Amino acid sequence: MKEYKTDVLIVGGGPAGLSAAAEAAGAGAEVMVAEGDLHLGGQLVKQSHKFFGSKDEFAGTRGFEIAKILKNEISQYGGRVKTFLDTTVSGYYPDEGAATLMTGEEEYFRVYPRKVVVASGAQERLIPFPNNDIPGVYGAGAVQTLMNVYGVVPGKRVLMIGAGNIGLIVSYQLMQAGVEVAAVVEGMPRVGGYWVHAAKIRRLGIPILLRHSVKRAIGDVFVTGAEITEVDERFNPVGSPTEIECDTICLAVGLAPSGELLWQAGCEMKYVPNLCGHVPYRDRYMRTSNRDVWMAGDVSGIEEASAAMIEGRIAGLAAAESLGYKVKAEKFEIFWARLKNLRAGEVGDKIRAGVAQVVVDGWEAK
Amino acid sequence: MNAPAVFESGVLTEERPGAVRPPADLWKGKKGGLVIVECPQRIPCNPCNTSCPVGAIIAFKDINDVPAIDYPKCTGCAMCVAKCPGLACFVADLTFGDGVALMKLPYEMLPVPAKGDRVKCLGRTGDAVCDGTVENVTEPHRDRTRVVHVSIPAEKVNDVRAIRVV
16 A cells, blocks of 8 residues: 655645645645545635635635635645545544545555644535435535536526525526526524625525425425425424425535544544534644644634635644744734634624634643 | 515615615715615625725725725725625716616626616516616626616616616
């Protein structure tokens, strides 16, 4: 079996991983990025909308363009950043300091990294309802991949479940692709995503049905409709259900951090509902309780890509610094300030409260 | 649905901080028009300010602040209309003609209309408010967000927020 050594192994080539790679390599470290997909950029490559934030987070730039900017940034470090596509990190063994990787389905190899940054992202949640296993029921990520990576529309008329940013943005993208969106259904009494994203699709005529939930998918061999119902504060159905005609039901009901490697690395984890699942305790440098392991992006708690990119920079820089590479200490101050700004608004309340539950003063202090 | 619930679903029902109409006196005589921003939620975002060439969108103390506008400075250039990731900036020029206003609206759909086309003008819930005539289509930042200049009956400027090509 092939074996490699590297300063920093970065698990995941999305916004957090690429940002970590840029900072670690910029500080002088040798970096390996393992990406399970066939291309770098993670979810950014599917994002055709313009990003929020400030210029530092590429505000006003479309997500897939940001992926290109990050790829260009790491390419300037030449051989110092090695990227492995179609490559999954299947295990991490802290006792040996070894990670096992697999390219495609045949080629297995081992990497002995001095430090690891886990930026493995998240997995979509699905909700149970009768008939949800028939063709035509999709996760929002799959719809985006079909449309924005492969240029295939998922159907002609879509019912969107969930009015978080993903549900709202994907509804807009469906409209752009010429697909009708019958409605967006949301269990809460308000949209979970940015109000302006909701306004954007409302003025195109898409209804957003708050306090509603999907009851079942209708159809024998594929989706021909959905039954939805109004719900009360406890999400119990109220009144009689309504039938919506559609050939696609798109679930945008949230994400859960993909922390499997962190569990395996022995990182202390905690279930934090505000961060959407089990996430590791971390210090301000994004270091976990395993002194060789940092993390960034959705695996640390579900948040916007703009925050993931800053966390990635912090983690990459800190991992390089721990190896003795010289870094400018003020860079951390700048990144922390940017992160604080991003989280300062009302949408950031939930994130701030979540992070407060898992942030430690410093592992030495603990 | 009551007004608060309508607002929570993404429809502006009344003026509120971050979503106010320009001052009427200045607005009616301002050639080029004035910006209307409908961004009532505190979110971390400031490209309206950074894209404004004349400083009419006041610099944010906190990036989460809702936009505030220095109306006398606004030229109606629509740079913010084309830059805002939330498509929440619009321009209305009340001097365009007798009883006719020119609206500059963000547009990211297909097909792209051409000058002279008649289009449906949509309100905040997608309802067809009136017909309009496309006077110009620009792409200020060369990033495929178009700004469609459409002439409409002046009394509809507070209602029209999008177009549909028919």
